[in-house]
Amino acid sequence: MIKYKRNQVYIEEIVQDTINYHSHDFFELAYIKEGEINHYLDGKGYHLKAGDYFIIDVNTRHTYSTLSDNPCRLYNCIFYPEAIDKCMKHCNNFNSLIENYLIKFNMSILKYNPTAYVFKDDDRHVLSLLDRIYKENNNQCYGFNEIMRCYLIDILISTMRKIVDYNKTISNDSPTEFIIKAILENFNKNITLSEITKDLNYSLPYISSKFKNDTGYSFTEYLQKHRIENSLHLLSNSNMKIIDVAYSVGYNDVNFFGYLFKKYMDITPSKFRKLSQVRENDR
Numbered sequence: 001m002i003k004y005k006r007n008q009v010y011i012e013e014i015v016q017d018t019i020n021y022h023s024h025d026f027f028e029l030a031y032i033k034e035g036e037i038n039h040y041l042d043g044k045g046y047h048l049k050a051g052d053y054f055i056i057d058v059n060t061r062h063t064y065s066t067l068s069d070n071p072c073r074l075y076n077c078i079f080y081p082e083a084i085d086k087c088m089k090h091c092n093n094f095n096s097l098i099e100n101y102l103i104k105f106n107m108s109i110l111k112y113n114p115t116a117y118v119f120k121d122d123d124r125h126v127l128s129l130l131d132r133i134y135k136e137n138n139n140q141c142y143g144f145n146e147i148m149r150c151y152l153i154d155i156l157i158s159t160m161r162k163i164v165d166y167n168k169t170i171s172n173d174s175p176t177e178f179i180i181k182a183i184l185e186n187f188n189k190n191i192t193l194s195e196i197t198k199d200l201n202y203s204l205p206y207i208s209s210k211f212k213n214d215t216g217y218s219f220t221e222y223l224q225k226h227r228i229e230n231s232l233h234l235l236s237n238s239n240m241k242i243i244d245v246a247y248s249v250g251y252n253d254v255n256f257f258g259y260l261f262k263k264y265m266d267i268t269p270s271k272f273r274k275l276s277q278v279r280e281n282d283r
Contacts, residue, residue, distance in 0.1 A: 006080040009148040016072045021063045028056040029077040037072035038065040057094045057115040087232035111165040176214040188250040193219040236276040
């Protein structure tokens with residue numbers, strides 16, 4: 001099995017053969033450039049032709065069955081969550097990836113599961129970006145990994161736009177949008193839902209319930225998640241003491257910060273920092 005560095009994007013152009021069911025520990029984006037092929041994902045079949053593309057989640061079983069009279073040429077783009085953000089070691093599925101702060105798509109506003117859907121590249125925008133990733137990957141000029149990462153993020157955001165249910169999107173004047181804005185601006189302070197919403201003409205139970213329905217998280221969960229995401233970057237990109245990192249993201253109790261960090265990341269802050277430094281040295 002080919003080993004890929006987890007902090008990089010890989011792409012190849014291949015003529016796809018029939019293969020057996022298999023799975024892998026990375027994300028895969030496959031784009032049909034020419035021809036047709038049958039693709040089976042967890043037992044469900046899809047007939048694909050040029051301009052179709054799809055995303056395969058981690059540990060999802062899939063296979064291809066070729067059509068002898070119409071060979072299929074495709075782009076195969078492979079990446080780990082760390083290729084998007086080196087702090088995303090905790091991410092083990094595509095839904096978590098697209099909810100990361102760099103992409104910011106709430107799964108609750110999508111009409112379909114993005115890893116069980118065939119996307120159509122009608123305007124060839126995705127193909128043009130894959131062409132650029134392929135060129136960068138071949139030339140490998142200075143900064144090529146960063147350029148490929150940017151193109152990949154563009155592809156993912158453009159793709160998620162195709163399946164947004166705009167009836168579910170949060171309006172700019174909704175209490176949920178107001179609360180999210182307050183969290184983003186004040187997450188490092190001692191804030192509460194009742195304090196944030198005291199001037200809104202809604203009851204606290206209503207606001208709390210609506211926020212959970214709109215985001216999929218309670219206020220406390222959303223705040224904790226955002227604080228931990230910010231702490232990842234401080235741990236990876238600075239020499240701040242862990243106690244100072246805790247203070248910087250809104251926790252005066254370093255032990256409680258450590259507890260929450262372990263809860264969300266399955267690893268301690270100090271261990272995460274060591275692993276981040278090792279990966280940075282491997283780049």
